[in-house]
Amino acid sequence: MLSLLSLRRRIEAGTLTPAGAIALAREAVAAHEPDIAALVSLDPAPVVPTQGPLAGIAVGVKDVIDTADLPTQLGASIYAGWRPKADAAAVARLRRLGAVALAKTTTTAFAFLDPTETRNPRAPGRTPGGSSAGSAAAVAAGMFPLALGTQTGGSVIRPAAYCGVVGVKPSFRLIPTTGVKCFSWTLDTLGLFTASVPDAAHALALMTGRPEIDLSESAPGTPRFGLLIPDFCEAAEAQPLEALRRAVLALEAAGATVRDAALPRAVTAAFAQHGTIQDFEAAQALAWEFDHHREALPPLLRAHLDAAQDIDAAAYDAARRVTHAARRALKTTFREGAFDVILTLSAPGQAPQGFASTGDSRFNRLWTLMGVPCVTIPMPGDEAPLGVQVIAPFSEDGRALAAAHFVERAVSRALA
Amino acid sequence: MLSLLSLRRRIEAGTLTPAGAIALAREAVAAHEPDIAALVSLDPAPVVPTQGPLAGIAVGVKDVIDTADLPTQLGASIYAGWRPKADAAAVARLRRLGAVALAKTTTTAFAFLDPTETRNPRAPGRTPGGSSAGSAAAVAAGMFPLALGTQTGGSVIRPAAYCGVVGVKPSFRLIPTTGVKCFSWTLDTLGLFTASVPDAAHALALMTGRPEIDLSESAPGTPRFGLLIPDFCEAAEAQPLEALRRAVLALEAAGATVRDAALPRAVTAAFAQHGTIQDFEAAQALAWEFDHHREALPPLLRAHLDAAQDIDAAAYDAARRVTHAARRALKTTFREGAFDVILTLSAPGQAPQGFASTGDSRFNRLWTLMGVPCVTIPMPGDEAPLGVQVIAPFSEDGRALAAAHFVERAVSRALA
Numbered sequence: 001m002l003s004l005l006s007l008r009r010r011i012e013a014g015t016l017t018p019a020g021a022i023a024l025a026r027e028a029v030a031a032h033e034p035d036i037a038a039l040v041s042l043d044p045a046p047v048v049p050t051q052g053p054l055a056g057i058a059v060g061v062k063d064v065i066d067t068a069d070l071p072t073q074l075g076a077s078i079y080a081g082w083r084p085k086a087d088a089a090a091v092a093r094l095r096r097l098g099a100v101a102l103a104k105t106t107t108t109a110f111a112f113l114d115p116t117e118t119r120n121p122r123a124p125g126r127t128p129g130g131s132s133a134g135s136a137a138a139v140a141a142g143m144f145p146l147a148l149g150t151q152t153g154g155s156v157i158r159p160a161a162y163c164g165v166v167g168v169k170p171s172f173r174l175i176p177t178t179g180v181k182c183f184s185w186t187l188d189t190l191g192l193f194t195a196s197v198p199d200a201a202h203a204l205a206l207m208t209g210r211p212e213i214d215l216s217e218s219a220p221g222t223p224r225f226g227l228l229i230p231d232f233c234e235a236a237e238a239q240p241l242e243a244l245r246r247a248v249l250a251l252e253a254a255g256a257t258v259r260d261a262a263l264p265r266a267v268t269a270a271f272a273q274h275g276t277i278q279d280f281e282a283a284q285a286l287a288w289e290f291d292h293h294r295e296a297l298p299p300l301l302r303a304h305l306d307a308a309q310d311i312d313a314a315a316y317d318a319a320r321r322v323t324h325a326a327r328r329a330l331k332t333t334f335r336e337g338a339f340d341v342i343l344t345l346s347a348p349g350q351a352p353q354g355f356a357s358t359g360d361s362r363f364n365r366l367w368t369l370m371g372v373p374c375v376t377i378p379m380p381g382d383e384a385p386l387g388v389q390v391i392a393p394f395s396e397d398g399r400a401l402a403a404a405h406f407v408e409r410a411v412s413r414a415l416a
Numbered sequence: 417m418l419s420l421l422s423l424r425r426r427i428e429a430g431t432l433t434p435a436g437a438i439a440l441a442r443e444a445v446a447a448h449e450p451d452i453a454a455l456v457s458l459d460p461a462p463v464v465p466t467q468g469p470l471a472g473i474a475v476g477v478k479d480v481i482d483t484a485d486l487p488t489q490l491g492a493s494i495y496a497g498w499r500p501k502a503d504a505a506a507v508a509r510l511r512r513l514g515a516v517a518l519a520k521t522t523t524t525a526f527a528f529l530d531p532t533e534t535r536n537p538r539a540p541g542r543t544p545g546g547s548s549a550g551s552a553a554a555v556a557a558g559m560f561p562l563a564l565g566t567q568t569g570g571s572v573i574r575p576a577a578y579c580g581v582v583g584v585k586p587s588f589r590l591i592p593t594t595g596v597k598c599f600s601w602t603l604d605t606l607g608l609f610t611a612s613v614p615d616a617a618h619a620l621a622l623m624t625g626r627p628e629i630d631l632s633e634s635a636p637g638t639p640r641f642g643l644l645i646p647d648f649c650e651a652a653e654a655q656p657l658e659a660l661r662r663a664v665l666a667l668e669a670a671g672a673t674v675r676d677a678a679l680p681r682a683v684t685a686a687f688a689q690h691g692t693i694q695d696f697e698a699a700q701a702l703a704w705e706f707d708h709h710r711e712a713l714p715p716l717l718r719a720h721l722d723a724a725q726d727i728d729a730a731a732y733d734a735a736r737r738v739t740h741a742a743r744r745a746l747k748t749t750f751r752e753g754a755f756d757v758i759l760t761l762s763a764p765g766q767a768p769q770g771f772a773s774t775g776d777s778r779f780n781r782l783w784t785l786m787g788v789p790c791v792t793i794p795m796p797g798d799e800a801p802l803g804v805q806v807i808a809p810f811s812e813d814g815r816a817l818a819a820a821h822f823v824e825r826a827v828s829r830a831l832a
Contacts, residue, residue, distance in 0.1 A: 068704060082501055089598075092703035178598040178701045182505075185592060210729045285594045287508035288484060313626045317811075395733075 001165070001195035002028065004057055004145035005202055011056045019048045021056030022100055025144055029103065032141040037117045038134035039143075041070045042103040052098020053206055059094055060138045060147035062131075063104040064111050065190075066179035067091055074181050075107040075116060075131075078293045088179025090148060090190055090207065097206050102144065105134025108358060110286060111150055111183055114298035115358050122164040123384030126351035129159030130358030132193070136163040139193040146203050147193040152183050152278060154347070154364025156191035157376045161387030162351035162359060164378040166404075168192045168200045169364075170397050172371030174208055184281040186320075187274070187368050197377065197408045201401040213398040215405055223403040225251060225390075226261025226339030232268035233362045237349035243379040243386040244345055247407060250414035251343075256406065259338055267333060267370075270326035273319035274365040279308035280316040323369055327394070330370050334393040341403040346376040346387030363389070373397040375404035379411065417581070417611035418444065420473055420561035421618055427472045435464045437472030438516055441560055445519065448557040453533045454550040455559075457486045458519045468514020469622055475510055476554045476563035478547075479520040480527050481606075482595035483507055490597050491523040491532060491547075494709045504595025506564060506606055506623065513622050518560065521550025524774060526702060527566055527599055530714035531774050538580040539800030542767035545575030546774030548609070552579040555609040562619050563609040567784055568599050568694060570763070570777025572607035573792045577803025578767035578775060580794040582820075584608045584616045585780075586813050588787030590624055600697040602736075603690070603784050613793065613824045617817040629814040631821055639819040641667060642677025642755030648684035649778045653765035659795040659802040660761055663823060666830035667759075672822065675754055683749060683782075686742035689735035690781040695724035696732040739785055743810070746786050750809040757819040762792040762803030779805070789813040791820035795827060 002024065010016035033039055040063050049055050066072050066084035073079045086092075091101050106116040111131040120128040121141040128137040132149025136159035139147050149156045151169045160167025168191050175190040182188060194200040198215050205214035227248060229241070248258050283290070283305060289297065290305050297305065345363045352359050367374050372394050376387040390407060392400035418440065426432035449455055456479050465471050482488050482500035489495045502508075507517050522532040527547040536544040537557040544553040548565025552575035555563050565572045567585045576583025584607050591606040598604060610616040614631050621630035643664060645657070664674050699706070699721060705713065706721050713721065761779050768775050783790050788810050792803040806823060808816035 068708075079501065085495065085498055086704040089700045089703055092707060093700065096703065096707060173601065176598075176601060176697070176700050178601065179704075182592075182594040185589065185594065208729060281592070284505045284509065284592050287505055287512065288502040288595075291508060291512060292484075313624060 001139060001142045002145040003195045004199035007056055007145055016056070018050050018056030018098070022046070022048050022058050022102065025058035025102055028141065028143045032121065032143060036119050036121055036137050036141050038105055038138040038141065039103045040073060040106055040134070043070055043101070046100045046102060048100055049098040054094065055098030057099040057146055058102040058144045059099050060103050060105040060135050060144040061091060061101050062135050062149045063107045064150060064181040065091060065148055067101055067104065070101070070104050072104065075109040078289055078296050084179070086179060089176040091179070093207050105138050105147060107131050107134065109298045109301055110181065111152060111155055112301040112304065113358055114300045115355050120163055120351055123162070123351050126353055126384050127162065127355055127358055129162035129351060131155040132159050133358065135193050136160050136165060136167065139165045139195065145195060145199060149191050149193060150180060151189050151191050151364070151368055152187045153274070153368060154361025157364045157374055157389060158347050158359055158361055160193055160376045161346035162385065164385030166194050166197050166200050166378065167376045168204060168401070169368065169374045170204060171373045171395050174397060182285040184278040184285065186277050186281060189368060197375065197401055197405040201405070204397065204401070213401060215402060222256050223340045223406055224338060225256055225258040225341060225343040226337055227258050228261045228263065228342050228344040230344065230363060232271045234348070236345050239350055239381055240345045240347060240386050243381065244388055247343065247379060247388045247411055250410040251407065253414060254406070254410035256410070258343065261337060261339055261342055264329050264333060266329035267326045270323050270369055271366045273322045274369045276311060276315055276319040277323065277369070279304065280311040283308040283311065327370055330372070331393060341400060342391040344389050344391065346389040350381050350384035350386060367391055373400040375400050377404050377407045377411065380415065417555060417558045418561040419611045420615035423472055423561055432472070434466050434472030434514070438462070438464050438474050438518065441474035441518055444557065444559045448537065448559060452535050452537055452553050452557050454521055454554040454557065455519045456489060456522055456550070459486060459517070462516045462518060464516055465514040470510065471514030473515040473562055474518040474560045475515050476519050476521040476551050476560040477507060477517050478551050478565045479523045480566060480597040481507060481564055483517055483520065486517070486520050488520065491525040494705055494712050500595070502595060505592040507595070509623050521554055521563060523547050523550065525714045525717055526597065527568060527571055528717040528720065529774055530716045531771050536579055536767055539578070539767050542769055542800050543578065543771055543774055545578035545767060547571040548575050549774065551609050552576050552581060552583065555581045555611065561611060561615060565607050565609060566596060567605050567607050567780065568603045569690070569784060570780025573780045573790055573805060574763050574775055574777055576609055576792045577762035578801065580801030582610045582613050582616050582794065583792045584620060584817070585784065585790040586620060587789045587811050590813060598701040600694040600701065602693050602697060605784060613791065613817060613821040617821070620813065620817070629817060631818060638672050639756045639822055640754060641672055641674045641757060641759040642753055643674050644677045644679065644758050644760040646760065646779060648687045650764070652761050655766055655797055656761045656763060656802050659797065660804050662830070663759065663795060663804045663827055666826040667823065669830060670822070670826035672826070674759065677753060677755055677758055680745050680749060682745035683742045686739050686785055687782045689738045690785045692727060692731055692735040693739065693785070695720065696727040699724040699727065743786055746788070747809060757816060758807040760805050760807065762805040766797050766800035766802060783807055789816040791816050793820050793823045793827065796831065
């Protein structure tokens with residue numbers, strides 16, 4: 001994979017030019033895109049800034065995120081050839097930092113569940129996950145050192161875990177969603193895919209103007225982990241549980257404390273509310289598409305929106321009240337628990353075989369609804385990658401990334 | 417003015433067809449638009465639904481709100497001729513209800529402060545206010561029974577008061593902002609302009625699928641009013657204070673109790689935070705326009721965005737913490753106060769003379785930041801209209817409208 005920080009170090013050392021770094025990405029695209037199908041459009045001759053802290057960084061942008069220079073087609077026939085006027089705020093920010101939005105990456109239609117054509121570079125015959133399929137697969141295939149995705153249920157963390165890359169779903173609205181096609185305004189969250197945790201932390205710090213998110217060069221502390229095996233939804237398969245166990249052993253070997261964590265009922269009660277909130281909002285956010293182009297919607301989304309029309313405001317309000325109470329209870333859980341971050345599963349299993357499904361987001365939806373920062377760290381699996389997930393309190397994105405970096409290094413040492 | 421409810425009653429009685437009601441709007445446009453300049457585009461031959469609870473209702477849509485059938489130009493040369501792909505969620509909803517989005521109405525560029533060409537139908541030589549200038553003026557001129565606007569500072573309540581119409585800024589996100597050009601995602605709120613409070617309540621109830629917002633035909637209760645003369649910003653001029661005094665007398669004559677209300681320091685402290693939050697977000701939301709078209713931005717917005725680039729994340733976070741505490745304190749104030757709604761000023765004075773300014777939003781910004789529902793009710797003024805403002809707790813939009821209706825009737829009786 002292309003590492004953002006190593007590319008930047010070579011550029012700063014003068015051994016690589018920004019244009020040379022972009023050429024590396026283009027070569028990887030030429031080599032892997034025919035097999036992976038992660039892209040929907042590619043800028044044939046981008047202007048490559050020579051200045052800026054992300055000069056030379058090629059970025060893949062999920063195709064629900066507006067770009068002025070490339071079509072934005074939302075994975076949907078309705079939007080074939082669509083050209084927005086402006087860049088989304090996140091893309092404008094990346095360009096200001098010197099990065100190149102080199103390509104748009106595949107997305108399930110409107111970032112829902114109907115699969116893309118994208119293949120998983122790390123697990124032949126298995127889905128790369130979704131909805132940010134192309135961004136996860138492109139980073140895994142070494143095409144880009146950074147890609148943008150969005151998560152409304154589990155659309156960043158799940159494909160990152162399936163494809164064996166680092167995925168970050170930051171705190172809600174840490175990266176603005178202005179210029180991103182809305183599915184659910186309470187849930188839609190922009191996130192990042194990278195080759196490593198320090199890469200992600202560096203990019204997120206620059207994108208948000210929050211240097212404290214970056215991982216300092218100084219010796220980091222040893223985080224206290226709260227181990228959570230979710231019991232509020234269907235259990236995980238054996239492999240991810242085994243990967244989590246191996247991560248715990250690696251953490252303990254690295255000197256960290258890992259205690260069992262439990263979520264109060266006030267938090268887990270919100271798990272069942274995610275769908276009500278998402279679907280009530282999606283029915284409104286996609287009202288034009290539903291009313292004017294229902295037959296052109298892909299089958300899973302069409303059926304889902306059909307059902308979503310019946311959710312009433314009272315059910316939505318009730319779901320929001322439960323959610324509000326859960327956010328407060330989770331804050332208390334973090335404050336009173338003997339842990340700094342939660343360590344849990346990223347997905348219920350390896351990427352499912354075949355391409356009929358993008359996998360299951362049940363270990364992601366609660367955290368998206370809580371708005372808290374989540375990072376998935378790759379774990380080796382027998383036939384396909386796995387991931388473990390670190391979760392921190394709202395707005396503690398730096399803490400989540402520092403703890404994820406601790407996991408990444410501990411696991412790497414244990415494997416060595 | 418055209419009353420939404422009277423048009424609907426005539427349509428239901430069979431004495432007016434939906435097409436006939438739309439023709440009334442078109443005739444009013446033909447008669448008044450040359451003097452008022454409230455519109456930027458007009459659908460020359462709209463399809464007029466014959467069914468639906470808003471069939472026959474012509475709507476003016478502020479030109480920062482996406483429409484698939486009409487250009488959406490944001491009052492900005494950068495967006496001249498721009499055609500979005502889809503209707504904004506609110507427009508799609510109105511169409512589903514049978515309404516016709518007949519015209520786009522003028523807006524200050526990106527809904528900021530640079531004035532439009534629009535004239536005030538009720539106060540020659542004075543601004544109609546902004547940023548929703550065209551929507552307020554068009555309803556005041558009798559062109560439409562309903563218009564959509566947005567408020568980030570005071571862009572619904574202020575122009576409604578200046579133009580002598582009813583304006584409603586609902587609870588934050590009660591109407592989704594999907595498909596509305598973002599200025600500040602924490603503040604941007606869609607609102608309505610109508611000829612009367614019952615018209616607004618009926619439209620809002622239908623648009624949100626919340627029948628409880630509609631004013632029932634049964635005898636309403638008598639709300640308890642908390643009278644607030646803001647002391648956290650520069651004082652009002654004499655005329656609006658006198659209008660507020662007359663409203664209080666009318667309310668007392670109608671049997672309502674009016675007590676002095678005070679806001680705790682925890683609430684008023686948020687007043688100074690509005691700008692920090694708005695501008696930090698605007699710098700990101702308009703980053704593409706700023707980076708690529710800075711010279712084409714109008715002067716007030718350009719200077720404002722120049723300064724906004726320097727706001728850092730720490731200042732923004734601090735402003736959000738003060739705001740969060742203020743929202744909780746305001747909730748407590750409402751719960752513990754001996755009043756159901758706050759009664760206060762809608763604007764610091766009548767519409768300013770001339771067209772160099774859209775007026776002052778200082779009596780609106782705190783409420784936008786609090787996310788609470790606000791309704792302005794017209795009050796007669798000597799040379800130009802005035803308004804008084806009713807404010808209810810978050811999500812109590814029905815309460816705000818019922819109390820505003822009580823004010824509207826009490827004032828009307830007092831004048832009779």
